[in-house]
Amino acid sequence: HWWTPLSYAFMHLDIGHLTVNMFMLMLIGREVERHFGTVLFVALYLSAAISSGLLILTLDFMSPTAGASGALFALMVLLISVYRSRGADLRAPIVLVVVNVAYTFLTTGVSLWGHLGGLFAGIILALCVNRKSSVIHWVGIIGLPVAAFFLYTGVGA
Numbered sequence: 144h145w146w147t148p149l150s151y152a153f154m155h156l157d158i159g160h161l162t163v164n165m166f167m168l169m170l171i172g173r174e175v176e177r178h179f180g181t182v183l184f185v186a187l188y189l190s191a192a193i194s195s196g197l198l199i200l201t202l203d204f205m206s207p208t209a210g211a212s213g214a215l216f217a218l219m220v221l222l223i224s225v226y227r228s229r230g231a232d233l234r235a236p237i238v239l240v241v242v243n244v245a246y247t248f249l250t251t252g253v254s255l256w257g258h259l260g261g262l263f264a265g266i267i268l269a270l271c272v273n274r275k276s277s278v279i280h281w282v283g284i285i286g287l288p289v290a291a292f293f294l295y296t297g298v299g300a
């Protein structure tokens with residue numbers, strides 16, 4: 144179904160999973176939203192969620208997946224870019240990403256491609272939204288899930 148890539152970000156395995164993801168969203172999302180504004184933040188979040196969901200469907204179709212982690216990984220990368228733009232110490236957000244990537248590889252039952260898809264989405268989105276042109280912001284935000292969709296469907300292959 145067309146909504147499957149986005150629905151991953153809103154389904155959770157249990158109350159603990161939901162709580163951890165919402166806590167991370169509150170901490171990370173607050174800073175990212177404060178920097179980019181609400182409209183851009185929501186667009187970034189949805190773009191990352193859809194893109195990471197499409198990567199899961201492309202590379203690990205049969206893997207049961209739920210959670211906002213793909214979008215959260217993108218927000219962690221965007222947090223690094225926010226800190227960088229403020230001239231703040233980058234160690235804390237970089238450690239946050241490294242610890243979460245390590246967790247991805249050390250824990251069973253974690254969506255590898257959801258997390259790595261979010262990480263990749265965050266890098267692409269950060270490269271786009273750190274440009275002065277709002278056109279480039281929106282090309283990245285819209286273009287990323289479109290490119291992920293083409294990868295998923297094999298269009299052009």
